[in-house]
Amino acid sequence: MSERPLLLFPEPQIADKTKGHPFPPGKIFKPTAQRQYKRLEPVFTELKKAFDSKSINLQKSTIGINPEYALVFEVIGSVDNFYKAVKKVDGLEWMFDHVTNDIEPDEDFYKKNDLGEKDDHCLNGRVYCVMTNQVAMKQLISMWKKFSAGEENVFPRGTTPLRDVFQLLKTIRVWGAQDRIYETNALEYWKENLEFDGEKPVPFEVELFCRNEERKRDLAVEEVKNAITSMGGKILQICYIEDILYHSLLVNLPKKEIEHLVKNYENISLVNIDGIMFFRPTCQSFFHNEDSNNLYECEKEIKETNNSLDPIIAIFDGMPMQNHGLLKGRLVIDDPDEYETQYQVKDRKHGTSMASYVIHGDLNNNCPSLHRQIYFRPILKPYEQLDGSIEMVPDDVLIVDLIHRSVKRMIDGDGNESGVAPTVRIVNFSIGDSCRQFATTMSPLSRLLDWLSYKYGILFIISAGNQSRFEDVFTETFTNFKALTIEERTNKVFETLSDNKGYLKVLSPAESINNLTIGATYSDFCDLDENQRQAFAVQKGFPSPISGFGFGYNNIITPDLFFCGGRKFLREDIVKQKTKWVKNVNEPGCKSAAPYLDGTSDGCSFTFGTSDATAQLTHEAGICYEVLYDIFVNENDIAMPPSHIATLIKGMLTHGASWDNVGEKLSCCVSESQKKLSRWLGNGIPNIQKVQEGAKNRVTLIGLGELCPDEAHVFRLPLPFNFSKSKISRKLTVTLSYLAPTNPSKQKYRSTQLWFEIEDLEKLKLERCNSDWQNVRKGTLQHEIFFGESAVVWDENNVLLIKINCKDDAEKLKEKVNYSLFVTFETAEAIGLEVYEKIANKIKAAVKVQNKV
Structure with missing residues (x-):
């Protein structure tokens, strides 16, 4: 039991929500209605012709499709309530909107700078996508012409936002072939598959616009099915999840048809089906299995697990070597799809490693092992290749459907059976899709994890993804790089990363907003020097060059945290005359369990990357759970509310994070101010041990609650000190965590927002750092x-x-949102101030008064 345990805040006071003061948008100079008519009349004319032509062609259709188009409105700025206006126009159906930040100004749309001169910076705008039929299109054109002519009473009640759209409309167009492949890397994926030997059909995903009506969804599937079948392909799977607006088909096509797509995709009928939103590669999450030729011993003392305790943590990964000495009896394997039958023991490397990290942490770090069993669901399969085996998400399933089924089975159960592990609240997800680097839209898998997180009160701990492109963009020769000092190498590497940051972003589903995304630091617990043929890449403790970097959706801080991800050496590739990573399982790196050679022996190996960092942070999450359990049950004799477990762990893992150790140095490397380092460091590198208990000069308090929109809670932190006598260094850390409902059709996405504000911050002279x-x-x-x-x-x-x-935020909801609050107040240790005791006494006195009332 801790000598100075964390304290629980008394119940908060109910208060009025603080009124916001939004920043006024800069004035946009826009064209007159007459000028807009002149600019856009040809565009509307072409749209009408396209509808008429499509109507004639579809008269021959055997499946009875009425002519519809997905229309894209590109608007300067944004238009409030356009979503509501669309709902008022018969025949219009809202699809989605997203922000765009790269609209070049012209003589029609521009801003002026402080000197009154035309500003050359790109304008911000919004892309609105709606589905429309002929009736709605005629109504739009009619309103457009009347508006341009200056007529009054043009817009029916509830549709006046259309006037603002017409005023700010940059262009209007049909969702086309390029939209369907531009952001998804589908074309590159098809090209890569043509390079493989053999005639195996190429699988890929066809994501449809998610329609409100079942009949329209069925017609869209039928149209795609007819096109795929006519090309000699097959529909392998169909998945529809209403809550995340996901409707997708897994299909395959013969290689000859893929070749036609690559050469002339814009003229292939499949690519021009209007019900298709995106073509996507199948999930490209794979892990190369390096040979374990060295048998590293594990000197860790292993205590037995307690099988009577319900699992709190789950791992979704490749099949582990469950009889390995470090894992035996510690995993509850749930394999309803029988993936184990396709695994040889020697190939069970990634799942074995992740399980080891989650249970024991880095074996060189001598962490306490978790004593609860871990629920494990295999979702990877092994595949043999010319250069060895890999483990990857199977290409015969949709990853969104697989994860949806896995979580539902875990919590709710299948059919009439109850959930197989309903007590799980933390899921380790050390998997990233290399074909889905974050761009502008939220990936379907991220949408799924956000929805599941809110629905079930689960925290997914997700890897930011390893970036293989670093080797492609790093042009320094090994000889020159080796000659540099470690400080000079760090500058050189981060100069490269900064120049190429647009190509080194996090991988799906790391842009998730409800969960924790983890980047890797270049650090481990190995004591090893480099030799003449090897070189450390950057200073120990800096972000790892292999890690995916931020920002995330809507410029959200992503990754959330960076954690120990191991190190590998850089070496010279003599053939290609470039610098590349050493790829083996020898030290340095993070140490975990591994099958040895053919899997007949227990071994250990050294790895590095965001998977390792994520699994090790999940290990810390398990320790945090036990600490929190003691605080609630043993210290305060109350049950830890299951509805708040995910937010408590999320907040506790983050609460000790800071940039203290590397922030100033990294700021110089990337030429960013220290307040702009979140792209490179997220919220920082956590010091979780510091958060698990107080100290003489430090106290941490925990608050819980639930709020509906327009409500507020106030927590009172007593500070019984006199700061007027002398300079007293003091620090306040506040962390608020919650799981928000989401609206995947709206650019704001997050349906509800929570935030904290601190009164008297200026009076206490505390500044944000x-x-x-x-x-x-x-x-x-x-x-x-x-x-x-x-x-x-x-x-x-x-x-x-x-x-x-x-x-x-994105919509009006009446649902309550659970939150957790962590607050730490501390003074410099040398001052000798009794912080914990004084604040603890005040808090306990407040609780007694509250209980009496």
Whole structure:
């Protein structure tokens, strides 16, 4: 039992939500209605011709499809309530919207700078996509002409936002072939498959616009099915998940048809089916299995697991070597799809490694092992290739459907059977799709994880993804690089990363907003020197060059955290005359369990990357759960609410994070101010042990609650100290975590927003010393650090008030949102101030008064 355990806040006070003060948008200079008519009349004319032509062609259709098009409105700025206006026009159906930041100004749309001159910077805008039929199109054109002519009473009640759209409309067009492949890398995927030997059909995903009506969904499937069949292909799987607006088909085509697509995709009828939103590669998450030629011993003392305790953690990964000495009796394997039958023991490397990290942490770090069993669901399969075996998500399933089924089975159960592990609240997901680097839209898998997280109160801990492109963009020769000092190497590497940051982003589903995404630091617990043929890449503790970097959706801080991901050496590739990573399982790196040679012996290996960092942080999540359990049950004699477990763990893992060790140095390497480092460091590198208990000079309090939009809670933090006598260095850290409902059809996406504000912050002279205050409020995790040391007038009976606000964001909902709050106040240890005892006494006194009332 801790000598100074974490404290629970008394019940918060109910308060009014703080009213927001949005920044006024800069004035956009736009054309007159007459100028808009002149610009866009030819566009509307072409749209009408396209509809008429399509109507004639579809008269011959055997499946009775009425002519419809997905229309794309590219608008400068944004138009409030356009979503509602679409709902008012018969025949229009809302699909989605997203932000665009690269609209070049012209003589029609532009802004002016402070000097009154035309600003050359790109304009922000919004892309709205709606489905329309002929009736709705005629109505749009009629309103457009009347608006351009200056007529009054043009817009029926509820549709006046259309007027704003017409005023700010840059262009309007049909969703076309390029839209369907531009962001998804489908064309590159098809080209790569043509390079493989053999005539095996090529699988890929066809994602449809998710229609409201079942009949329209069925017609869209039928049209795609007819096209695929006529090309000699097959429909392998259909998946529809209404809550994330996902409707997709897994199909395959013969290689000769793929070749036609690559050469002339714009003229292939399949690519021009209007019900198709995207063509996507199958999930390209795979892990090369390096040979384990060295048998590394494990000197860790292994204590037995407690099989009577319900599992809290799950792992979704490749089949593990469950009889390995480090794993035996510690895993509950659930394999309903019988993936194990396709695995030889020697190929069970990634799942074995992840299980080892989750249970024991890095074996060189001497972490305490988790004593609860871990639920394990295999979702990878082994595949033999010319250069060895790989483990990957099977190409005969849709990854979204596989994960959806897996979580539903785990919590709810299949059919009449109950859930197989309903107590799980943390899921390790050390998998990233290399074909789905984050661009502008939220990937279907991310949407799924966000929805599952909110629905079931689960925290997914997700890897940011390893970036293989670093070797492609790093042009320094090994000889020159080896001659540099480690500081000079760090500068050289991050200069390259900064120049290519647009190509080194996180991999799906790492852009998830409800869950924790983990990047890797270049650090481990090996004590090893480089030799003449090897070189360390960057200074120990810096972000790893192999890690995916931010930002995420809507510029949300992504990855959330960076954690120990191991190191590998760089070496010279003599054939290609470039610098590349050493690829083996020898040290340095993070140490975990592994099958040895043919799998007949237990071994260990050294690996590095975001998978390792993610699994090790999941290990810390398991320790945090036990600490929290003691605080609630043993210290306060109350049950830890299951509805808040995910937000508690999410907040606790983050609460000790900071940029302290590397922030200043990294700022110089990437030429960014220290308040703009979240792209490279997220919320920082966590010090989780510091958060697990208090100290003489430090106290941490936990608050819980649930809020509906337009509600607020206030927590009171007593600070019984006199700061006026001398300079006292003091730091306040506040972390708010929650799981938000989401709306996948809206660009804002997050349906509800929570955020905290601190009153009397200026009076106590505390200044923010990490991320920008706006940036930290964009996701579902607000983590801020405040510091001050000047003498101030502060009465010993004064308190800091921390207000948690809740408001609508993407839509109006009445659902309550659960949240957890962590607050730490600390002073410099050398001062000798009794922080914990004084605040603990005040808190306990407040709880007694509250209980009496």
